[in-house]
Amino acid sequence: MIQIPVHNQTGEQVGTVEVSEEVLGGEVRNGLLKQAYVRYHANKRTGTARTKNRADTAYSTRKLYKQKGTGNARRGSAGTNVMRHGGHGFAKRPKSWRQGMPTKMRRLANRNALLAKAVDNEIKLIDNLSLDKPSAKSFNAILDALKVDRTCLVALADTRSNEAKSAANLDNVNTIQVDHLNVFDLLNHRYLVADKAAFEAYIEKVTVQADVNNEEAA
Template identity: 35%
Template sequence: MVDIKVKTLAGGDAGTVTLAEEIFGLEPREDILQRMVRYQLAKRQQGTHQTLGRAEIARTGAKLYKQKGTGRARHGSARAPQFRGGGKAHGPVSRSHAHDLPKKLRQLALRHALSAKVKSDSLIIIDDLRSEDGKTKATFAQFGGLGLKNALFIGGTELDANFSRSARSIPNIDVLPVQGINVYDILRRQTLVLSKAAVEALEERFK
């Protein structure tokens, strides 16, 4: 079991919480994390890149010049790739870049990412992610008191609207509900901040 102190947003102590070894205490494997990040980035890639092939070029279909007697190469279409204004040969086409990754491996990758944050002392547990007035200035000051300049905040199933609103305009700060937690966002931010509700939801999810 992994014991970690719980803090308040104001920086005070709020007891301790025991984290499940099978979720937060694994030995992180870079190969699994790399496969998961590659899977996520490939899935979000738009794939709308496309060029016009010779069949899609709007150009005359007439033969350029007669077949014989000119001393030049034989050509039948001005749409061919070797001509200026012709179609692109083997150019990119619209397609999905997504590829499959087993569900069990995706779940394992998330546990390895959480464990990696624990191992590097980059995990903070907050008792409750709430803001009374929803003011960015006050929230920014609280983050400064906790030493957070680059962090991902994971709340419960429903985020506090005031906290989310006050944090979203702060640079290098992301806020997500627990159902939106993912490996890429965990790894791209220096510190992972979980609410107690998020910890409970994660342990219930992987039970």
Template identity: 30%
Template sequence: MEVKVLDINGKETGRSVQLADSVFAIEPNKHAIYLDVKQYLANQRQGTHKAKERAEVAGSTRKIKKQKGTGTARAGSAKSPVFKGGGTIFGPRPRSYSFKLNKALKRLARKSAFTIKAQESNLFVIEDITFDTPNTKNFINVLKALGLESKKSLFVLGESNKNVYLSSRNLKRASVVTSSELNTYGILNANSLVLTEGSVEGIVENLSK
């Protein structure tokens, strides 16, 4: 799969890159995508929720009324879940929502996500970006040149670049990651995926292990 390389002004450079069909042109596996996205979202949950059960609620354990003769149901402690202020029945407890997925399945999910972006023509390859200093205005100019200023976009760098990252940090619709930080959710959550020339080799290498 051959894709033309654009410069940061959105113009063609006259160069092109060959994207491996084994990564960018496979048969998408939607179930693998579902599992990988599900795991990513599960890992974002803190799992610190907690409700007090009857043994943990503060209050007296004295029997609140006699057992018989009241005409109502028998009742013991005021901490019983049937009373206001009592404990919670089967309330949430702190837990981890994470679960394990095989590496091969996660690689398949990312390949499927790349393929979907390529099929939708929402994948671009641009020359490597370098800024001398962090400058949000410069990054906005890049977005405008590519026609992405009003779209959610994900930029993938070959290696970490602090100035480029800081230039994009204040923008709600733009994110910058390295090829090693990519995940299926991030790829699919972006309207447009922008790869730098230097990131292509790293992506293929990471997904070919």
């Protein structure tokens, strides 16, 4: 079992949360994490880049001047790729960059990224993360108390809460709904900050998923 410390908003440790390593994949699987990360990154690409080739340029196709006798280099039409404003020799065309991954592998990768954070002591849990009103200064004070000095992903039960609004204007801080935690966002940030209750609810959910997968494999 992994012991994840729980702090209050002033940075003092007030308890721990136990998480089973087996639920999160047993061990950090670097190959799986890379595959899932690359897939997620590729699927974010729109694939709409397009440039003109020689046939797309709005130039006449007539030969600029005769082949021989002028002393100049040989020239074809003005739309050739060696001419200024001509078409591209290898023009870009829209394409899909999407990659597939089985659901079980994708879910395991998400849990395994969480395990990697837990092993490196990069998960910061707060016993009661709540603010009476949006305040970037107050939220920044909480992060300073937790000694969060690098990029930070804040997992919340509600991304419309005062806490989410407070973190919106802070540098290197991003918020995410706890149910949407994924390998890409977890690996793109050094620390994960979460409310204890929301984190435990998420762990309970992924534990059920892991149990179902183990039953199907057995």
